[in-house]
Amino acid sequence: DLDEARRVLQEVFGFADFRPGQAEILQAVLDGDDILAIMPTGAGKSLCYQLPALLRPGLTVVVSPLIALMRDQVEQLKQRGVPAAALNSTNSGQDNAMIEAALLKGRYRLVYVAPERFVRADTLSMLRRAGADLLAIDEAHCVSQWGHDFRPEYRALGESLVALGRPQIVAVTATADGPTRAEIMERLFPAEPRQFIRSFDRPNLRLAMQRKHKPVQQILAMIARHKGESGIIYCASRKGVEKLTEILSAQGIFALPYHAGLAPEIRAAHQDMFVRHENVVIVATIAFGMGIDKPDVRFVCHADLPGSIEAYYQEIGRAGRDGLPADTLTLFGEADIRLRERQIEDNDAAPERKRLDRRKLQELIALCETPRCRRQTLLAAFGEQSEPCGNCDICEGRWPLFDGVVAAQKVMSA
Ligand code: ADP
Numbered sequence: 416d417l418d419e420a421r422r423v424l425q426e427v428f429g430f431a432d433f434r435p436g437q438a439e440i441l442q443a444v445l446d447g448d449d450i451l452a453i454m455p456t457g458a459g460k461s462l463c464y465q466l467p468a469l470l471r472p473g474l475t476v477v478v479s480p481l482i483a484l485m486r487d488q489v490e491q492l493k494q495r496g497v498p499a500a501a502l503n504s505t506n507s508g509q510d511n512a513m514i515e516a517a518l519l520k521g522r523y524r525l526v527y528v529a530p531e532r533f534v535r536a537d538t539l540s541m542l543r544r545a546g547a548d549l550l551a552i553d554e555a556h557c558v559s560q561w562g563h564d565f566r567p568e569y570r571a572l573g574e575s576l577v578a579l580g581r582p583q584i585v586a587v588t589a590t591a592d593g594p595t596r597a598e599i600m601e602r603l604f605p606a607e608p609r610q611f612i613r614s615f616d617r618p619n620l621r622l623a624m625q626r627k628h629k630p631v632q633q634i635l636a637m638i639a640r641h642k643g644e645s646g647i648i649y650c651a652s653r654k655g656v657e658k659l660t661e662i663l664s665a666q667g668i669f670a671l672p673y674h675a676g677l678a679p680e681i682r683a684a685h686q687d688m689f690v691r692h693e694n695v696v697i698v699a700t701i702a703f704g705m706g707i708d709k710p711d712v713r714f715v716c717h718a719d720l721p722g723s724i725e726a727y728y729q730e731i732g733r734a735g736r737d738g739l740p741a742d743t744l745t746l747f748g749e750a751d752i753r754l755r756e757r758q759i760e761d762n763d764a765a766p767e768r769k770r771l772d773r774r775k776l777q778e779l780i781a782l783c784e785t786p787r788c789r790r791q792t793l794l795a796a797f798g799e800q801s802e803p804c805g806n807c808d809i810c811e812g813r814w815p816l817f818d819g820v821v822a823a824q825k826v827m828s829a
Pocket residue numbers: 430431432433434437454455456457458459460461462708
């Protein structure tokens with residue numbers, strides 16, 4: 416029960432108490448329900464399957480899209496004394512064979528499996544024999560072909576359930592607008608799951624969007640406000656990344672590039688520098704970010720318009736995961752909008768998908784041009800109603816408290 420869960424939370428994980436939403440989800444997992452949990456990045460979704468894995472008798476299988484993410488989680492669990500392992504293609508064949516043998520002896524509480532490996536008939540039958548009866552699907556939005564993180568292997572997960580003996584399912588994600596949520600439910604669950612949806616609001620993130628007029632100066636001004644702090648700058652293209660990194664470096668800023676065109680060792684090294692240090696600005700394409708657990712990213716800047724409102728939300732969501740104030744700035748121009756439109760039209764996709772992509776882009780453009788509180792507009796796009804936030808450029812422009820007082824004093828003393 417929940418008291419037992421809290422004891423394990425403290426003794427094994429070393430956390431004082433549950434974060435908002437965790438206790439309800441845990442209770443539902445322990446009740447044996449199938450669950451879809453949608454919680455913002457940093458909310459603590461992993462715990463919602465890791466902790467039940469320790470409280471239930473069977474084996475918990477975690478499917479997760481990124482090997483680096485799996486490795487981090489398994490490492491953390493081991494450090495906490497939890498017997499956990501990962502099956503993936505970076506292990507040697509011998510390692511994987513040893514892990515499988517140990518699994519069949521009941522040596523592990525959790526096993527992380529890469530999706531392409533999980534769906535193989537031999538893996539499924541091995542997991543079944545090992546007593547797998549809880550399946551956790553992390554980053555469940557990867558199943559959605561409408562989403563920006565689509566993984567084809569996730570599509571086969573739903574069909575694997577029978578071979579695994581119909582395990583209980585816990586799917587978690589931070590991304591789910593209506594269509595994505597519907598697709599997750601249809602593809603991953605045999606019947607309608609219990610759903611837990613926590614607010615998408617991240618009140619500590621300051622939201623701002625500006626038309627590009629002098630983009631380099633606009634970006635430099637952002638960095639100058641965050642001297643010695645970590646930040647991410649997203650560009651739409653590899654060339655953009657290279658160019659901006661050069662410009663920033665010439666200004667004496669510790670900037671590192673990251674995109675899929677760089678050698679894997681270089682990418683890994685740059686990511687590592689970023690995670691370990693406090694003053695690195697990473698200039699990146701969207702290839703950077705999913706699953707990076709760096710709590711103290713103080714700013715995220717979009718040098719170009721993101722591809723959709725979901726991508727925008729996910730990318731700014733990498734700032735301020737520690738709950739402390741963090742700053743975001745998105746630059747947009749006519750050319751960006753045209754580029755995104757062209758990408759949608761040139762894409763060889765079904766008409767239904769194009770319509771949806773156009774709508775998501777329109778929502779983002781509306782957010783750029785809104786006269787209304789950015790957060791209100793953003794949350795409304797995810798189906799949430801809210802009051803003006805007081806922590807966005809529009810709210811601040813409407814009630815320019817500090818500047819207004821100073822300006823008024825100047826007028827009066829003139
Ligand atoms: P998500 O997957 O929702 O983005 P994670 O599961 O990676 O979030 O958790 C984010 C961070 O919060 C991790 O460092 C994790 O250890 C920490 N965390 C999770 N639950 C708690 C808790 N109840 N108390 C304190 N820290 C927690």
